[in-house]
Amino acid sequence: MSGGGLSKARLRRLGEVMSGYVERGEVPGVVTFVGRRGAADLLVVGTKAFGSSDPIRRDTLFRVTSMTKPVTAAAAMILVEECKLRLDEPVDRLLPELSARRVLKRLEGPVDDTVPANRPISVRDLLTFRMGFGDIPAPPGTYPIQDAVGEQLSVAPPNVPTPDEWIRRLGTLPLLHQPGERWMYNTGADVLGVLIARASGQPFETFLRERLFEPLGMTDTGFSVPAAKLGRLATSYWTDPDTGALTLHDQAENSLWSRPPTFPSGGGNPHCGSLVCTVDDYLALAQMMLNGGTHGGERILSRPTIETMTTDQLTPAQKAASGFFPGYFDSRGWGFGLSVVTRRDHPAAPLGTYGWDGGLGTIWRSDPHEDMITILMTQCAWTSPNPPNICLDFWTTAYQAIDD
Secondary structure: OOHHHEOHHHHHHHHHHHHHHHHOOOOOEEEEEEEEOOEEEEEEEEEOOOOOOOEOOOOOEEEOHHHHHHHHHHHHHHHHHOOOOOOOOEHHHOOHHHOOOEEEOOOOOOOOOEEEOOOOOEHHHHHHOOOOOOOOOOOOOOOHHHHHHHHHHOOOOOOOOOHHHHHHHHHOOOEOOOOOOOOOOOHHHHHHHHHHHHHHOOOHHHHHHHHHHHHHOOOOOEOOOOHHHHHHEOOEEEEOOOOOOEEEEEOOOOOHHHOOOOOOOOOOOOOOOOOEEOHHHHHHHHHHHHOOOEEOOEEOOOHHHHHHHOOOOOOHHHHHHOOOOOOHHHOEEEOOOOEEEOOOOOOOOOOOOEEEEEOOOEEEEEEOOOOEEEEEEOOEOOOOOOOOHHHHHHHHHHHHOEOO
16 A cells, blocks of 8 residues: 555556556546545656647646636635625625626526516625526527527637626626526636626736735646747647547647637636646645645635535525536535535545536546545546546546555
């Protein structure tokens, strides 16, 4: 047995399974981290792109897309602790564009057929994705509101709005549901990014750098990659949901991430608005949270704040009304910007485990019970909200290595 109660022999099984994905051409390369009780196992295998001889390395940069969401939530909680934001305060004070909300009478009804919102949107609503607006789990064109949302809120190049313009456009649209009624993915995190900028008096990316990244030593994390570091950026691939075929999404040369985005997305938009970082940088954030808010002797957030962030905040009624994919909330809930395991239905998913995924090919989970962190980074996009086999096999082999 190695340190931290991890079996060296069983960790080799993890390496063999992950290497198999590279050898079969399912991913060009992968970096994984398993840490438990002070022990750590790092696997680095493959290349930064298909057909390349340039090996993936520990300091390879990855677009972490929706793994930006927990970072945004942590930043918001710094401002809550400083009383610049309050969890149950309406956002109207700093986001007047979202005051006096109106709500669609019926999702399938006309965009102008609305009723007044029962109450204002709160900061808590943004953190828990209960603001009444978000992704609609239906094909495009199913509901009239989808066309309006697509016209107003697209942040795909080349016509990307500034944060202030984006929030103005959001304010012209009705909410899809009453605030607090149900969980809806994604939009709350983008609104939170704009709110953080206004509450702090700094650009969102500047606040993240000064209050999170620099204290945590996350020197390679940001919304864009400096020219001197572009050679470390892994090539990104889309996955066709129908055929499973991989197509080029973004590469280091002329990368969408080679310049600062017009709209730095608190939700981690995959079209160049998300954070980019290394496995060690994201580990610093994960370890700070698992430590109860401290890093290197410096306190970033209080222990009660971390405990609140990583506690399921959704009621059974909110889960029942929410669409993500069938059965998702049977064993999971949502804290502040991340998911939380509420029922153990797999050896690798203990109660209280929390974290989130990035749709371009990254995952993170922290397990307070086992004092364990697992991170996987590659750059082949997932095809659905369900974690792909490489993630499932990573979690399985990480937990089967526990030997105490």
